[in-house]
Amino acid sequence: MNRFADLLDMLAFTPSRNAKLRLLQDFFRTVPDPERGYALAAIARDLDIPAVKPAQLRELISARMDPELFGYSYDYVGDLAETIALAWPQKGEALAGRNDMPGLSEVVETLIASSRRDGPRLVEDWLDRLDPPGRYALLKLVTGGFRMGLSGRLIKQSLAAFGEVDVNEIEELWHGLAPPYTELFAWLEGSGDKPVNAAAAPFRPVMLSHAIDDKDFEKLDPKDFTAEWKWDGIRVQATSERGISRLYTRTGDDISATFPDLVDAIGFDGALDGELLVARATEGGLETGSFSDLQQRLNRKKVSAKQLRDFPAFFRAYDLLQEGDEDLRPRPFVERRQRLEAFVSGLDPARFDCSQLLSFESWDDLAALRANPPFAVIEGVMIKRKAAPYLPGRPKGEWFKWKRDPFLIDAVLMYAQRGHGKRSGFYSDYTFGVWREPGELVPVGKAYFGFTDDELIEIDKYVRNNTIERFGPVRSVRAGAEKGLVFEIAFEGINRSSRHKSGVAMRFPRISRLRWDKPPAEADRLETLERMIDGTE
Template sequence: MRRFADLIDTLVLTPGRNGKLKLLSGYFRAVPDPERGYALAALTNGLDIASVKPAMLRELIAGRMDAELFKLSYDYVGDLAETIALAWPVPAGPHAGRNDAPSLTGIVEALAGASRREGPQLIAGWLDQLDASSRYALLKLVTGGFRIGLSARLAKQALADFGGVAVTEIEELWHGLEPPYRTLFDWLEGVADKPVNAAAAPFRPVMLSHAIEDADFTRLDPADFVAEWKWDGIRVQATAERGVRRLYTRTGDDISAAFPDLVDHLAFDGTVDGELLVARLAEGEVSIGTFSDLQQRLNRKTVTGRMVRDHPAFLRAYDLLQDGSEDLRGLPFAERRARLEAFIAPLDPHRFDCSPMLAFDSWDELAQLRLALPEPVIEGVMIKRRTAPYVAGRPRGEWFKWKRDPHLVDAVLMYAQRGHGKRSGYYSDYTFGVWRGEPEEGELVPVGKAYFGFTDEELKLIDKYVRDHTIERFGPVRSVRANAVTGLVFEVAFEGIARSTRHKSGVAMRFPRINRLRWDKPPAEADRLETLEQMIAGAQ
């Protein structure tokens, strides 16, 4: 367990991507099986420890610490596992702090065989033995959600670096593997053949685009490219094989359980790349819902019949990667597109269609189309080379995205919440609002939340501002003084806006971010709700 805890501590303190990759590769090289495999599973959320849940950990600490003191500590730290790790009272005696709990392997395997009554008892015993760093690693192991700047994709890249293979090879194998990944490590170390992907309907790594730049238009011939709308949903991959049907995100996460109404209609044998939307077919026309409609379905382990009825899932297809047993990824895009249209044609039109292609002869013509988007759920245009094969990753010169310019408004900071990981000591998540009515007589109503778009130095300044101007506390959230005279103004950039019943203002932003801090601007001069409502009306 000590080695795993040291890995977590070092990853937290290693800010750069390359540094994390080197650290992980070294860990995989130095640590034997099955411990390295369990560590990999923990870092990629591949462990399912059913015998311990966060509520049980709260009960454990409640028996060791004053409830009000824990509440204040949790408010300050902002992370349950970190708070318990730091506050856990180690019993006095000759064995206190001996740090001789079982290995990571021993802990994972013991918890796998434990009941929900036994699991918390095991955790309590180990917490008594471990130091604070190892306690944190243990608690994060059982609760998941390591917030250390490490994605599953980065962990897979570290595996690829360790074994000297392409990360796409690992991604295609991933869903057919299980912890502790012995066959994977044997292959990467050259002591066994590459594992055969026995999983039906595997994920196939997606092809991504580059943002187009002004210089690109002068060097690229429009005759070599085609274009289509960039839809405001989430990129998915729908695949069906040997009776198995799966829906994956662009990063390979299996979200099939959240969209049974779409998965049940994957009546084909192949793999389709497309955009997941909420849509209805009526009188031959597909009506696309807003991203807010889609959000009603996202990040849910189970869905109700009402969700399915009110927000039906729909796939707008972009590309065809696999047709039966035939891999099409090496074919030119133009040929894959023709195959895609024939592939989608017999499917249920209430669930599938093809993204329409745009006719243009020059970049100026395409620019005019981009300025006159026919629907508010369109983010811009995608530009694809006719001859481009489907290459995993982000190859240069093949696919480009040309998004519409972001919207900008000035909004006032209203609430701030502590961040996680390296930001756990700072108020870094901000809710901001605009005026409803005149500032002197009206009120600020929240319209969005953002947690990026500022530098580390700006974060420190905002954090100090929050602490100096707090008027109320609600657990880890602080209400910040904001009126016509006193308040911090953010210039907020966002990609889209729609009506929302979840917000007091009645509107919700899409991808909001802090564009710049307006220390110079008095809060009375921030934007009005009417400005955002006009944006919605103009997009309809």
């Protein structure tokens, strides 16, 4: 556990991406199997330990520490594992410098084999024998709540650099591998053959775009490009092989269980790249739903019959990567597009269609289309080079995204909540509102980014000096016509929502700037947001 604890500590306090890559490579190089494999599974969040849940950890600390004192401590620290690790009182003499416990591999294997009755007892015993860094590593291991600035792609890049292979090889193998990845490490070290991808319907690394700017338009000939709408859903890959169908996110997470209605409709052998959307019923029939509608289906372990009925999932295809046994990725986009249209024409039209290609002769023509999309769920246009092969990653000069200009409103800060991790000492999560008759502020969104570190300090000071009520880690601040802090809020889209008191929901709200100069009475009104919806529906 010591080496795993040291790794977590160094990753948490290393901001540099390249430095994190070096730390992981050094760990893989110096730590033997199976410990390095279990550490990899833990930080990649591919390790499931069902024997211990966060609620059970709270029960353990409640038996050792006054619950109210722990609550205050947790509010301040902002992380359950870190709070328990620091506050855990040891029985008997302090075991300074002693880590008298099994190694990482034995901890993982023992917990996986344990019941929910025995798991907490094991953790309690180990917590008594560990120092604070070891306790933190153990608790992060069982909760899986790692926040160290490590994306799944970055972890796979560290493996690729360690073994001097292409990261895309790791991506395509990943879903056929299982902890502790001994075959993977043997191949990367040159002592074994490359693992055979045992997973049917594997994930294929996606091709990404660059945001376009004015200088790009000066260098690009519109005759060399096609364009299509950029839909406001989530990028996914639908793939089927040997009777197995799967649905992946752009980062390779398997979300098949969340969208069984769509997976059941995948009646083909091949791989499609596209956008996951949901339909909603209107008087004229089904139409493409908003991102808020899609959120009714996201991140759910179980999907109810009502959700399946009210928000049916469907797939808007952008590209055809594989047809049967033929890999189409090396072929130019225009050829893949022709094959895509023929391919999708044979699928269930209630679940699959093709993204519409746009007709334009100049960039000004495309700009006019971008400014007036036919549906609110469109957030801009995608521009693709006709000759482009499908290349993993973000190749330069091939695909571009040209998003619509964000919406802007002025809103008043109403509530602030403590952040987590590095922000645990600051009020950094903000709920803001707009005016509704008669002089009432109603919350319309939350934002926790878009400001600088210096601005965070200013806002935190304002929150502390203007608190009127406290609700655990949340503070209610002064927010009236004469006294309050105004934010300029930027957001990508807006739609009606029955889940919010205001009746509206924003897409990707963030703080554009602080309006210390603006009186709260001059912030926007709810009718302004409603007119934005009416103008896009």
